[in-house]
Structure formats: C-alpha cells, structure tokens
Amino acid sequence: MALLRILHYPDPILKQVCAPIDQIDDGLRTLARDMAETMYAAPGVGLAAPQIGISRRLIVLDCSSRDEAPELLSCVNPEIVEREGEAYEEEGCLSVPEYYARVSRSARVKVRYLDLEGNRVEREADGLLAIAFQHEIDHLDGILFIDHLSPLKRGLFRKKYQKILEQEKERL
Ligand code: K1U
Numbered sequence: 347m348a349l350l351r352i353l354h355y356p357d358p359i360l361k362q363v364c365a366p367i368d369q370i371d372d373g374l375r376t377l378a379r380d381m382a383e384t385m386y387a388a389p390g391v392g393l394a395a396p397q398i399g400i401s402r403r404l405i406v407l408d409c410s411s412r413d414e415a416p417e418l419l420s421c422v423n424p425e426i427v428e429r430e431g432e433a434y435e436e437e438g439c440l441s442v443p444e445y446y447a448r449v450s451r452s453a454r455v456k457v458r459y460l461d462l463e464g465n466r467v468e469r470e471a472d473g474l475l476a477i478a479f480q481h482e483i484d485h486l487d488g489i490l491f492i493d494h495l496s497p498l499k500r501g502l503f504r505k506k507y508q509k510i511l512e513q514e515k516e517r518l
C-alpha cells in the first residue's frame with residue numbers, strides 16, 4: 347500500500363478531461379487501493395485519479411459517518427444518469443487547501459459505473475454522497491468546485507488563495 351502525493355490547484359493536470367478506462371486489472375485495483383489509503387489519511391470523503399496525477403476516469407469515495415461501518419466505493423468510468431432537486435452546501439477540496447465555499451449541486455443523483463470486478467453498478471445517492479459523487483466526477487472533467495463560484499466569489503477566492511500558496515511556499 348502507498349500514500350500518494352495530492353496535486354494542488356493550479357496544477358494543469360487538474361484541468362484536463364480524463365480518458366476512460368478500458369481495462370480493469372490488478373494494476374487498476376492496486377491504484378484504487380492506494381487512492382483509498384490516501385483519501386482516508388488526508389482525511390477526505392472522496393478522491394479522483396487526476397488529483398494524484400493520473401488522468402483516468404477512476405474515483406474512490408467513503409461518506410459513511412464515524413458511527414457506521416466504512417463503505418468504500420471504487421468507481422470506474424462513473425457517470426451521472428439522473429439528477430433531481432437542489433442542494434447548496436459547503437465544500438472543500440484536497441487539491442484546493444484551506445478554502446471552503448458553498449456550491450450549488452443536485453440534491454439527488456443516479457450514478458452508473460463499473461466496480462473493480464468489472465460489474466455494471468447503478469446507484470442512487472442523496473445527502474453528502476450525492477454531493478461527493480458530483481464533486482469527484484467533476485474532477486474527471488477537469489472541473490473544480492471553485493469553477494462553480496460566482497465571478498465575485500471567484501475574485502475573492504483568487505486573492506485569498508494567492509496568500510495560501512505563498513504561506514505554503516514559505517513552509518517548504
Ligand atoms: O475530491 C476531493 O478533493 C475530496 C473532497 C470531496 C468532497 C466531497 C463533498 C463535499 C466536500 C468535499 C473532500 O473530501 S474534502 C474533506 C472533507 O470534506 C471531509 C474530511 C473529513 C471528514 C468529513 C469531510
């Protein structure tokens with residue numbers, strides 16, 4: 347198992363549209379396991395392959411609460427096939443450290459993907475899992491949660507993030 351380095355905005359890999367995965371093999375299963383370990387260590391509730399520098403359509407998520415058993419989902423080529431309702435909740439991103447903002451999303455989604463055995467899965471989600479699916483699938487299309495901000499909030503973000511990056515450089 348390995349902890350992987352998480353890329354930070356404005357790394358150009360985060361803006362790429364990821365390629366579909368055409369082969370599910372042991373290499374992919376190892377990558378998904380390493381991504382899950384990296385997500386749990388961060389800690390986060392999701393992670394997409396481009397965040398660790400791999401431009402392929404793979405995400406992992408676990409939105410179970412502390413008092414529930416862990417429920418790790420590893421999703422190959424995930425797509426949202428139905429959406430319903432509206433949600434406006436605060437989000438963060440492991441690739442945009444120390445910045446949080448409310449983002450407009452669908453409240454419920456139906457997602458189709460392949461699991462790590464190549465089985466076709468269709469799953470409905472609401473609450474945090476619905477938001478996490480949208481956040482992670484956006485990553486596969488080169489979209490970050492800050493891309494959903496209004497022009498005014500985007501301007502405020504740029505100023506604040508500049509300072510965050512400068513502080514990060516000083517720490518290195
Ligand atoms: O993709 C990422 O950057 C991970 C991100 C995903 C996310 C999904 C939905 C809402 C917000 C963020 C995170 O996991 S940020 C960390 C986080 O939200 C969290 C961390 C520990 C416990 C609970 C939440």
Ligand code: ZN
Nearest residue numbers: 438439440441
């Ligand atoms: Zn993110």
